[in-house]
Amino acid sequence: MDIREIEPRDEVVTWRHWEIGRAADGASRPYDFSIPWPTVRRTYVEGREDADIVLLGAFEGDVMWGAARIDLSTYDNLHMASCAVHTHPERQRRGIGRALAQAALGTARDRGRRMMHTEAFAPVGGTSPGVQFAERMGFRRALEEGMKVVDLPATEDRWDELAAEAARFHDGYRLVTWGDRVPDEHVEAYCRLCEIFMAEAPTGDLDVQAERWDEERLRKRERRNARSGRHQAAAGALAPDGTLIAFTEAAVNEHAAGRGFQSGTLVCPEHRGHRLGIAVKVANHRQIRQRFPDCRLLITGNADVNAPMNAVNEALGYREVERCIEMQRDV
Numbered sequence: 001m002d003i004r005e006i007e008p009r010d011e012v013v014t015w016r017h018w019e020i021g022r023a024a025d026g027a028s029r030p031y032d033f034s035i036p037w038p039t040v041r042r043t044y045v046e047g048r049e050d051a052d053i054v055l056l057g058a059f060e061g062d063v064m065w066g067a068a069r070i071d072l073s074t075y076d077n078l079h080m081a082s083c084a085v086h087t088h089p090e091r092q093r094r095g096i097g098r099a100l101a102q103a104a105l106g107t108a109r110d111r112g113r114r115m116m117h118t119e120a121f122a123p124v125g126g127t128s129p130g131v132q133f134a135e136r137m138g139f140r141r142a143l144e145e146g147m148k149v150v151d152l153p154a155t156e157d158r159w160d161e162l163a164a165e166a167a168r169f170h171d172g173y174r175l176v177t178w179g180d181r182v183p184d185e186h187v188e189a190y191c192r193l194c195e196i197f198m199a200e201a202p203t204g205d206l207d208v209q210a211e212r213w214d215e216e217r218l219r220k221r222e223r224r225n226a227r228s229g230r231h232q233a234a235a236g237a238l239a240p241d242g243t244l245i246a247f248t249e250a251a252v253n254e255h256a257a258g259r260g261f262q263s264g265t266l267v268c269p270e271h272r273g274h275r276l277g278i279a280v281k282v283a284n285h286r287q288i289r290q291r292f293p294d295c296r297l298l299i300t301g302n303a304d305v306n307a308p309m310n311a312v313n314e315a316l317g318y319r320e321v322e323r324c325i326e327m328q329r330d331v
Contacts, residue, residue, distance in 0.1 A: 001065075001096060003103045006055040008044035013064070015041075017057055020067040024086035028128065029121055030321045031149065031299065036255035039228040046227065049220055050075050054107050058087075058096045066096035068104045072111055076211045080115045081108035081331070092129075101137045109331045115207050116331050121147070122323045131325055139327035143204030145301040146310075148318040152289055152296055155317035162315060163282045166275035172240045173271075175279060177287045180232050181222055187215050189244035190236075194218075197266040202303035206326060229254040233291060235284035237267070237276045245271045248280045252292045260288060262300035265309060278312045285316070 006013050015037065022034045047053070051071045058066030071082045083104040087096045108116050118139060122128035124146075135141075182190050191213035198211040225232060230253050237246035248265035267276045288295055301324050302310050 001099065002059045003099055004057050004059060006057050008047070008053065008055060011041065013057065014044050014055065016064045017055055017067040017069075020064065020088045021069075021084065021086040023088055024092075027089045028130065030123075031297070032256075032259075033299065036229070036253055038255045039230060039253060042228045046224075048224065050217070052111075054111075056100055056103050056107070058100050060091075065091040066100045068100040070104050070107050072108070072113060075217065077209050079113060079209075080117055080207065080328075081111065081113040082117045083108070084118065097133055098137065105329075105331045114331055115328055117206070117326065117328045120325045120327060122325065124320055124323060134325075134327050137329070139329045140205070141325055142206040142328050143202065143303060143326040145303050145324040145326070146320040147299065147301050147322045147324050148313060148320050149300075150298050150313070150316055150318040152285060152298060156285075156289065158315075158317065159282050159285060162278055166279040166282070168275075170237070170274040170276055170279060173245075173274060173276065174238045175235060175283045176238060176244075177233070177235045177283055179234070179291065180226060182218060182234070186236065186244040187218060190247065191215065191218060193244065193247055193266050193268070194264075196268065197264050200266070200269075201264075202305045204303070204305075204326070205328075207328060225251070231292070233260075233284055233288050235280040235287060237271075237280055239271060246276045246280055248277075248284050250284060250288060250298060252288065252295050257292060257294040259297040259299060260292065260295045262298045265312075277308065278315060281312060281316060 006017060008014060018037055018040050025034055026032065051073050054070040056068040057064040066087045068083060068085045085097050085100045085104060105116055118134060120128065120130040120134045122131050194213040195211060230251050232249060232251055234247060234249045236244050239245045246267040250260050250262045252260040265277060265281060300313065300318065302313060
């Protein structure tokens with residue numbers, strides 16, 4: 001077996017790298033969470049301004065059976081790298097994953113990083129070979145999340161009642177929605193909300209640092225999304241003075257239009273208690289149904305300690321389908 005660094009622009013080899021990860025996930029996870037190949041291909045060809053990506057493959061002769069990806073942020077958390085390691089189901093338990101993980105740790109060390117982060121997934125109420133493997137490799141549990149899905153058409157009939165109930169508590173606030181581009185008049189407040197979100201999001205024992213957001217960073221992300229077929233749907237709440245003080249976001253990839261990923265939701269601390277969290281999420285669910293009628297499922301993750309957001313998602317009909325264990329170790 002030979003561990004090699006892969007040229008990201010090599011379409012044949014990177015497709016095999018992607019296919020190994022998809023096959024490994026498909027053999028152990030309840031839903032298809034994989035990024036579509038056209039998006040992955042575009043990312044590898046163009047690169048990302050916010051991260052350096054290193055691809056490693058484990059080969060037997062000319063055939064790749066193991067795949068690792070190491071992401072090294074260029075904006076924030078310059079002490080950390082993130083990795084994902086996969087072995088094709090036909091070659092598991094032969095030491096391929098261990099060799100790739102060790103090579104990934106070496107890559108992070110060579111790039112000046114001192115901490116490696118990874119995610120392992122397990123059934124609700126159980127463990128998994130992925131979790132056990134990460135622990136054997138010296139990774140420590142830092143944060144646990146419930147991975148949840150909601151069927152949008154099946155839960156649509158509850159939105160009117162939820163919105164009406166929430167509206168009783170936020171008189172004077174106004175709900176707004178937008179698509180792939182944050183409106184110019186909200187950019188400054190949006191960037192502030194992103195920084196608050198990263199500072200307040202439950203991180204458990206993860207060794208993560210604050211993020212800095214500005215218009216340049218935001219617009220670069222929007223352009224990257226547009227090139228890769230990733231579309232945003234967002235809703236926000238404006239205070240009586242017109243300032244954006246809450247938001248929620250989801251993404252739908254045109255190459256996998258049947259599902260979307262719900263990401264961040266935040267209400268400014270000084271504006272909490274007005275049911276704005278559930279109000280913006282209902283507004284965004286409506287927008288997704290209108291803009292992306294083929295999108296049936298939304299997928300999200302919630303830390304167990306985030307009781308307010310877990311309550312909001314339960315009211316909206318999200319159900320837990322697996323566990324995500326975020327783990328880290330020194331390199």
